[in-house]
Amino acid sequence: MTLELPPYGDFLGIAVDRDADGALLFRMPFGDAVVGRPGFLHGGAIAGLLEIAAVGTLRDALSVEPGASVKPITVTVDYMRGGRERDTFAAARITRLGARIANVEAFAWQEDRDKRIASARMNLMVRRG
């Protein structure tokens, strides 16, 4: 099943696919819309990719429940490395999906999945339809 991204995901140029295990994999190309200081990705664009990955993965998990919606409460982003002029990938893992709250972690990397450029923890409110 494909995941529909919000307008902001299209604005960032994000494409979504599934890896061999069926987990969602998000890819953001480098371009003028995501550049920060010359030669580097903007931290806000990296945060945006992490948010799209976290919320998208959660929405995907909730897709079996029609009418469910999610709303971010807190987002904490840690930056480990500067993002360079190339594709950036992201994936997320749901730590816990409760009745009202979901805890989600998202990770971003470029060439090597083990060398993260940033990660985010999101706590989201879940409303069931």
Next chain:
Amino acid sequence: MPDAPPPSLQDLDPQIVGRLIAGLGHTGAIGTRYITHGDDWAELALDYRADLVGDPASGVLASGPIIALMDITTSLAVWIKRGAFLPHATLDLRIDYLRAATPGHSVVGRGECYRLTRRVAFVRGQAHDGDPTDPIAHVAGTFMMTDEA
């Protein structure tokens, strides 16, 4: 020959820097605007745009553009407090959403650098969508100076 550093890097007019960075790259693409600044703080705005929406059902802006707004607003506060437009990197940024931004409203971000050391800047800020006493988000973060070895 005086060995003064190049003026473009050291001389800081926060208004010019604010207008410059607001219009460049990612912050330019999301449409941030410089508003005003003080000794250790700056205010920038982000106008509502349909292509920045995170939840099509409600029309509420995504979290990402607000993080980007607060990142650049607090960055400008650091440059103002340092008195120099020198590079730094975001170490971490936490944002608490107190309520959803109202669809159609511009978001105003105010960032403050409340502590500056040689290598680290500590920042905090708030975002509102019309009424500063009713903020939509609070942020806290740190930046690492990248011009120091």
